Amino acid sequence: MSHSALSTSFCSALNEYTSVVKKLACGVLELIAAGLRIQPENIFSKLLMDVESDSVLRLNHYPPCSSGHGFNGSMTGFGEHTDPQIISVLRSNNTSGFQISLRDGSWVSVPPDQDSFFFNVGDSFQVLTNGRFQSVRHRVLANGLKSRISMIYFGGPPSKQRLAPLQLLMGEGEQSLYREFTWFEYKKSAYNSRLADNRLGRFQRQQLIA
Numbered sequence: 170m171s172h173s174a175l176s177t178s179f180c181s182a183l184n185e186y187t188s189v190v191k192k193l194a195c196g197v198l199e200l201i202a203a204g205l206r207i208q209p210e211n212i213f214s215k216l217l218m219d220v221e222s223d224s225v226l227r228l229n230h231y232p233p234c235s236s237g238h239g240f241n242g243s244m245t246g247f248g249e250h251t252d253p254q255i256i257s258v259l260r261s262n263n264t265s266g267f268q269i270s271l272r273d274g275s276w277v278s279v280p281p282d283q284d285s286f287f288f289n290v291g292d293s294f295q296v297l298t299n300g301r302f303q304s305v306r307h308r309v310l311a312n313g314l315k316s317r318i319s320m321i322y323f324g325g326p327p328s329k330q331r332l333a334p335l336q337l338l339m340g341e342g343e344q345s346l347y348r349e350f351t352w353f354e355y356k357k358s359a360y361n362s363r364l365a366d367n368r369l370g371r372f373q374r375q376q377l378i379a
């Protein structure tokens with residue numbers, strides 16, 4: 170196969186994968202809406218289905234790396250962070266390395282499974298649900314023996330989308346934990362921060378921080 174035929178078929182495979190995974194993410198968001206007992210069922214998924222939705226597919230490759238320093242003797246492959254979008258769908262090969270942080274700050278390894286999809290809540294979903302769902306802090310440690318390959322679909326809203334806790338979800342007297350902002354504003358602020366920063370901090374309502 171020529172180089173250009175190969176890249177064309179690679180591109181079409183990625184496009185096909187992205188559109189299928191986007192549908193899967195939308196299905197999960199609709200189940201969440203049903204679980205939260207809010208209508209319409211596409212209240213979250215429509216943000217991903219919008220023609221202007223800011224969705225990204227990222228492919229990561231972590232070569233084997235066994236240098237004897239870093240966390241517990243492992244090198245960091247991808248530093249700790251939360252995903253800024255609404256929802257992320259991760260698929261990887263069978264190489265371990267993905268970890269999530271628990272509330273107490275300890276790290277837990279997520280066993281890899283090349284036949285499964287892993288869903289992560291993003292910062293924007295934390296805002297939309299006023300903290301009912303929390304974006305999970307995660308990182309990847311490089312594996313000493315095998316390379317890890319992952320692909321992640323990040324479902325984000327359109328740039329101009331205003332993000333704030335959904336009124337119809339809020340209980341009586343419940344205060345919004347975040348001030349309203351657009352996805353464009355949030356992305357700009359995230360690019361100007363460090364990966365590990367609590368990027369939502371800047372958008373948290375002042376009076377509730379104290």
Ligand SMILES: O=C(O)CCC(=O)C(=O)O
Nearest residue numbers: 227229247267309319321
């Ligand atoms: O490669 C992985 O397993 C996760 C990477 C990740 O968290 C990201 O790309 O945001």
Ligand SMILES: [Fe+2]
Nearest residue numbers: 250251252307
């Ligand atoms: Fe991530």
